Amino acid sequence: MEQKPKPYMNPYLAGFLLGLVLLSAFFITGRGLGASGAAKSVVIETIGSVAPDYAAEHPFYKSFFATGDGRPMKNWLVYLTLGVLGGAFFSGFMSGRAGFKIDKGPRISNGTRLLFASIGGFLFGVGAQFGRGCTSGAALSGMAVLSSAGFLTMMAIFGTGYIVAYFFRKLWINA
Amino acid sequence: MGPLIPLGFINPDLSLFFAFVIGLGFGYVLEQGGFSNSRKLAGVFYGYDFVVLRVFFTAAITAALGLQLFAYMGWVELDLLYVNPTFLWSAIVGGAIMGVGFITGGFCPGTSMVAAIIGKIDAMFFIIGMMLGIFFFGSLYDTFKPLYTSFDFGSIYVYDTLGISREWFVFFLVVIALAAFIITRKIEDNINGVKGTPGLLFHKSYTGPVALMLGLAVLLLLLPSSPKAKWYEEDAQQLLAEAASESHYAPSDEIAYKLLHPKENDLLLIDVRPETSFAAFSFPGSINIPLNKLLEPQYDKALFEAGKPIVFYSYASTDADQAWLLMRRAGLKDARVLKDGLNGFFEVLFAEKHETNSLDEMQQFDVRFRERAMEAFKTGEAAEKMNPKGSPVKTIVEIQPPAAGKGGC
Numbered sequence: 001m002e003q004k005p006k007p008y009m010n011p012y013l014a015g016f017l018l019g020l021v022l023l024s025a026f027f028i029t030g031r032g033l034g035a036s037g038a039a040k041s042v043v044i045e046t047i048g049s050v051a052p053d054y055a056a057e058h059p060f061y062k063s064f065f066a067t068g069d070g071r072p073m074k075n076w077l078v079y080l081t082l083g084v085l086g087g088a089f090f091s092g093f094m095s096g097r098a099g100f101k102i103d104k105g106p107r108i109s110n111g112t113r114l115l116f117a118s119i120g121g122f123l124f125g126v127g128a129q130f131g132r133g134c135t136s137g138a139a140l141s142g143m144a145v146l147s148s149a150g151f152l153t154m155m156a157i158f159g160t161g162y163i164v165a166y167f168f169r170k171l172w173i174n175a
Numbered sequence: 176m177g178p179l180i181p182l183g184f185i186n187p188d189l190s191l192f193f194a195f196v197i198g199l200g201f202g203y204v205l206e207q208g209g210f211s212n213s214r215k216l217a218g219v220f221y222g223y224d225f226v227v228l229r230v231f232f233t234a235a236i237t238a239a240l241g242l243q244l245f246a247y248m249g250w251v252e253l254d255l256l257y258v259n260p261t262f263l264w265s266a267i268v269g270g271a272i273m274g275v276g277f278i279t280g281g282f283c284p285g286t287s288m289v290a291a292i293i294g295k296i297d298a299m300f301f302i303i304g305m306m307l308g309i310f311f312f313g314s315l316y317d318t319f320k321p322l323y324t325s326f327d328f329g330s331i332y333v334y335d336t337l338g339i340s341r342e343w344f345v346f347f348l349v350v351i352a353l354a355a356f357i358i359t360r361k362i363e364d365n366i367n368g369v370k371g372t373p374g375l376l377f378h379k380s381y382t383g384p385v386a387l388m389l390g391l392a393v394l395l396l397l398l399p400s401s402p403k404a405k406w407y408e409e410d411a412q413q414l415l416a417e418a419a420s421e422s423h424y425a426p427s428d429e430i431a432y433k434l435l436h437p438k439e440n441d442l443l444l445i446d447v448r449p450e451t452s453f454a455a456f457s458f459p460g461s462i463n464i465p466l467n468k469l470l471e472p473q474y475d476k477a478l479f480e481a482g483k484p485i486v487f488y489s490y491a492s493t494d495a496d497q498a499w500l501l502m503r504r505a506g507l508k509d510a511r512v513l514k515d516g517l518n519g520f521f522e523v524l525f526a527e528k529h530e531t532n533s534l535d536e537m538q539q540f541d542v543r544f545r546e547r548a549m550e551a552f553k554t555g556e557a558a559e560k561m562n563p564k565g566s567p568v569k570t571i572v573e574i575q576p577p578a579a580g581k582g583g584c
Contacts, residue, residue: 012233019241088289141257157274
């Protein structure tokens, strides 16, 4: 017998609460939120332990080992993301939404969905480096402090999304 | 008083703990908002579900309005917040790549974490892809570097870029957000074949929140442009009154008395003359903070955490007066200035004629005290009395200024 998941929170209320979380992040720590940074730390840590010599010489990776105590995982964004995982699991579990599942458009197979999810992740991984942050780190946090980069990145992400949406419509809708 | 960690109100060692706590809130709200569902997320691009726009825009205007109001109240120093730098083309190219990634992947990094932890398999694949993407960028870093590091405009603000005032920009942002909420609701209803509320811009229940947001934005516009003192700053009017009344001068007699009676000396004397003058002569137990170095952060502890009333002194009282004014403005509560400076001090003790005739009892007492003090200073008795165990505070611990907040995603 499966319990029916609880409905999602009112989006404006969720947005308001997210705004308060963001505000408190700035008020307490002086910086905003972020997500892709943790993935970057994992990548760098992995490369650092698998191929330490390569990482030590590499122009992109070496700075992460040179600064601080040289431990990419002891990082603000990593702990933030650990919190995100905890908070999200609590929320999903309490609302009856936890469980293995694939969300997708009505016209594609699970395999197609997973392939495109991986491609999308790959692009986000590359794009978040150029953008110096992703939707939360560059766009949302940047908008909160009214930085030009924040608005520019936000417009580039969503603008491009709308431009290419037509070509990927089969992934998501029936049209 | 904020940001709390960069300003030292909270031990930086706790920053990882706060990161975790803030993350808990972030993750909880994202999941509750429906951001663990890629189909809902992608809806923003096809018009069947604008939840992304609603949550994202509401969060942005809430935080932006909040930060502006906090700054106006003097609760947070905007200068200390991390403002992500603008590398023009890198941001545009990166944003465009992420836009395609959003459509194909159905997630952004934060939402993929939220979705993966509650079992969404597509999100797990997204995260693996993302790590490969980061590795790809790192591996070809030398190729990407010219684009990645060029067109650096630094940490610029969007209202400067647009050439309008910050208050007007925030106002327009709120108006645009509210308009977008109304329009996208109509589009969404249309696409999903839902009958909306004809004749109304938005459901009655939103009147309060809409009025609140608009009200705050208008309030920012109407508030006088120069805010009152920051939370730690003393009001300028108050300082002017204090300075004009000269109530901030400590008389020479008091200082002399306290120098001669170390047990009753509750003062911290701060010499604001240059180091060389301090080395040549100074009051016993005093510390030297030359006026031109007064604002350097390594002295903050000595000044603000002295735990004693402070008396500034210089040769005359001008330099000490300036130091007093600066530090009072910066929030130092209990501070005074040696009246007429060292010159005045020695004039009172040594040079004045100490006549005993025709003075009332109190004045006679003063005179006798001054004679006694003069004697003590001349014979060196004062120096002995001063600090039998050596000066308590001679050196000042150098502390590093807090590192500016760093962000990133």
